[in-house]
C-alpha cells in the first residue's frame with residue numbers, strides 16, 4: 334500500500350531521513366516511535382508530499398508520488414494527515430472545515446459533502462458541534478473534527494502525527510477510541526505516538542526510528 | 554463667534570463633503586484591490602514580478618503624497634492620456650497609487666503571519682496554491698490585518714484634503730473658499746475638523762464590529 338525505497342530527505346543541509354526502506358501493507362496499522370527530532374514528522378510529511386525527498390522513491394498503491402509526472406494534489410487527497418496541533422481553519426465552521434476540500438478538490442456536490450459531514454460527525458459523537466467554530470471546541474473535540482475533516486476526503490491511508498500529545502488524559506482517550514474504530518474498519522494507518530500502551534494494543538507493527546534511520550520493526 | 558458662516562454655507566460645504574466621500578470610497582476600493590494584488594505577488598515570490606512589486610513599493614513610499622498629486626495631475630496623466638485629466642480623477646489615481654504601496658506591505662505581513670500548520674493542513678487536503686490563498690490564507694490574513702488596514706484608510710480619508718492643492722473642491726477646499734470671503738477661519742475649520750473626525754471615528758467603530766464577528 335505504502336512503499337518507501339531508499340528514501341533520503343533533507344532540510345537544507347540537515348539530513349533528516351537516511352536511506353529509509355519500508356513496506357506498509359494494506360489495512361495494517363503501523364506505530365512509529367522514537368526520540369524527539371529523529372524525523373518522525375518528516376517521515377509522514379514525505380508520504381503525502383509536504384516535504385520533498387532528496388533521493389529514493391515513494392509509492393502509494395502503484396503510483397510513484399516522487400515522480401515528476403504525478404499530480405501531487407490528487408495523491409494528497411487520498412492520504413489524510415492529522416496533526417498534533419489539529420490545524421482546523423479558525424475562520425470556518427466545523428461544517429465548512431469538513432466540506433471545503435471534498436467540494437473544491439474532489440468536485441463533490443455541496444449537499445453530498447454536507448451529508449457526509451453529518452454522518453461522519455455522528456460517528457465521533459460531535460453532530461451538535463457542526464455549526465460551531467474551532468475555538469468553541471475542546472482539544473479532544475477539535476482533534477476528532479480534524480480526523481473527520483481528513484476522512485471526508487475518503488482517503489486510502491491515514492497518517493497521524495502525535496494526535497494526542499496536546500491533549501489531557503481524558504481527551505486523549507476520546508481520540509484514541511476514534512482511531513481504534515477506524516482500525517476496525519480496515520483503514521491503513523501510520524500513527525506517530527508516545528502512547529506505548531496504545532501502540533501495543535492497536536498496531537500490527539511498531540517501527541522504531543532514531544536519527545533519521547529505522548532501527549527495528551517489531552511485529553506486534 | 555460667527556457660526557452663521559457655517560450655517561449659511563451648509564449646502565456648499567455638504568457638496569464638498571460629497572466629493573470627499575466619493576474620493577475616499579473610490580480610493581479605498583482601488584488601493585485595496587491594487588495593494589492586495591501587489592502584496593500577494595510579493596508573498597508568492599514570482600521571479601520577475603516580486604522584485605518589481607518591491608521596487609514599486611519602495612519608490613512610492615519614499616515620495617510625499619502631495620508631490621504625487623501634483624505630478625500625476627500635471628505630468629503623468631496628461632502624458633498617458635494625451636489630454637489633461639479632471640482634478641478628481643488625478644487625486645483619485647494619486648491616492649490609489651500612494652495607499653496601495655502601504656496596503657501591499659500590510660497584506661504581505663498578514664500573509665506571512667499565517668501559521669505553517671494551517672498551510673500544511675490546506676496543502677495536505679489537496680487544495681491548489683490558488684485555492685489555499687482564496688479560501689484559507691487570504692481570509693485569515695484579512696481578519697488579522699483589519700486594524701492596520703483601517704488605520705491606513707483613516708489616513709487616506711484625511712489625505713483626501715491634499716487634493717485641494719490642485720484645485721479640487723472637496724471638503725477642505727470648500728471651507729477655504731468660504732473663509733477667504735468671510736475671514737472667519739476658526740468656525741469653518743472647526744466645523745470641517747468635526748466632520749473628518751466623525752467619518753474616521755465611525756469607520757474605526759464599524760471595523761471593531763467586523764473584527765469581533767471574525
Ligand SMILES: Nc1ncnc2c1ncn2[C@@H]1O[C@H](COP(=O)(O)OP(=O)(O)OP(=O)(O)O)[C@@H](O)[C@H]1O
Pocket residue numbers: 344347349367368369370371372373374375376
Ligand atoms: N521546516 C524545517 N526546517 C528545518 N529543519 C527542520 C524543519 N522541520 C524539522 N526540522 C528538523 O528536522 C529534524 C527532524 O524533525 P521532525 O519534526 O521530523 O522530528 P520528530 O521526530 O517529529 O520530532 P518530535 O517528536 O519532536 O515531533 C529535527 O532536527 C528538526 O529540528
Ligand SMILES: [Mg+2]
Pocket residue numbers: 373374375494
Ligand atoms: Mg514531530
